[in-house]
Amino acid sequence: RHVAEAGNGRPGSTACMECHRLDGGGMPSIGAPRIAGQPEQYIAREIREVKAGKRYGPVMAGVVQNLSPRDIRAVALYYSHAKSPKLPDVGPPDPVLVAEGEHIATRGLWKKNIPACVQCHGPNGYGVPPLFPFIAGQNRTYLLRQLMAYAFLKRQDDPQGLMRGIARRLTMTQRKAVAEYFSSL
Ligand code: HEM
Numbered sequence: 001r002h003v004a005e006a007g008n009g010r011p012g013s014t015a016c017m018e019c020h021r022l023d024g025g026g027m028p029s030i031g032a033p034r035i036a037g038q039p040e041q042y043i044a045r046e047i048r049e050v051k052a053g054k055r056y057g058p059v060m061a062g063v064v065q066n067l068s069p070r071d072i073r074a075v076a077l078y079y080s081h082a083k084s085p086k087l088p089d090v091g092p093p094d095p096v097l098v099a100e101g102e103h104i105a106t107r108g109l110w111k112k113n114i115p116a117c118v119q120c121h122g123p124n125g126y127g128v129p130p131l132f133p134f135i136a137g138q139n140r141t142y143l144l145r146q147l148m149a150y151a152f153l154k155r156q157d158d159p160q161g162l163m164r165g166i167a168r169r170l171t172m173t174q175r176k177a178v179a180e181y182f183s184s185l
């Protein structure tokens with residue numbers, strides 16, 4: 001909690017709550033993800049991947065550089081137990097996109113070799129720890145940015161390139177649709 005609230009005290013350290021809030025709800029307006037309740041191992045792994053330069057996101061890269069392994073374990077534990085309400089996205093969901101997204105999320109697009117998202121991310125996208133993060137209730141700006149990042153190799157941390165293949169095979173409209181659907185839950 002200390003790192004989340006005040007940083008680790010070393011020069012240049014920033015408090016996580018400036019973007020993820022102290023309750024881990026994130027900030028939809030800047031696309032900062034909700035991290036409250038993500039699996040502990042997932043949070044820790046993502047911070048290490050950001051440090052290793054495997055994830056796009058200049059903002060986070062600067063912030064986590066001076067976290068020690070101990071700091072990383074501590075914030076991962078803190079945020080995995082944090083609870084936050086879903087914060088409203090910027091603007092209402094588009095019902096047409098939500099419907100298309102729901103179809104892909106629950107049935108997949110087998111003609112394009114895309115399994116239903118819920119097969120890995122769990123019923124309704126609530127996540128399956130330790131490997132699969134929740135994507136339900138995440139802000140749409142962040143979700144869409146991740147799908148673009150996987151598709152165009154800016155995010156290279158996914159095991160066996162699972163997400164890369166899926167994100168690449170989706171069209172731009174389909175990426176928007178699944179982001180719209182999961183953010184509406
Ligand atoms: C992404 C943790 C500080 C902005 C993330 C993710 C984690 C995380 C785990 C990935 C989430 C996921 O994959 O679902 C932390 C921790 C921090 C911290 C522990 C403090 C030590 C900050 C600060 C900012 C920020 C201060 C803003 C100045 C962002 C943004 C993303 C992100 C914009 C999304 C990056 C992208 O699009 O790939 N953060 N964060 N974070 N964080 Fe932080």
Ligand code: HEM
Nearest residue numbers: 115116117120131132133135143146157158159162163178
């Ligand atoms: C991560 C979306 C299908 C496995 C993610 C993330 C998003 C996403 C947005 C990043 C979450 C975050 O940063 O917090 C989707 C959508 C899908 C889908 C929209 C359907 C079209 C699948 C399937 C699998 C899978 C079928 C398993 C075969 C994973 C894994 C991660 C992940 C392992 C974490 C990867 C990492 O560490 O970078 N997914 N997903 N996803 N997804 Fe999916």
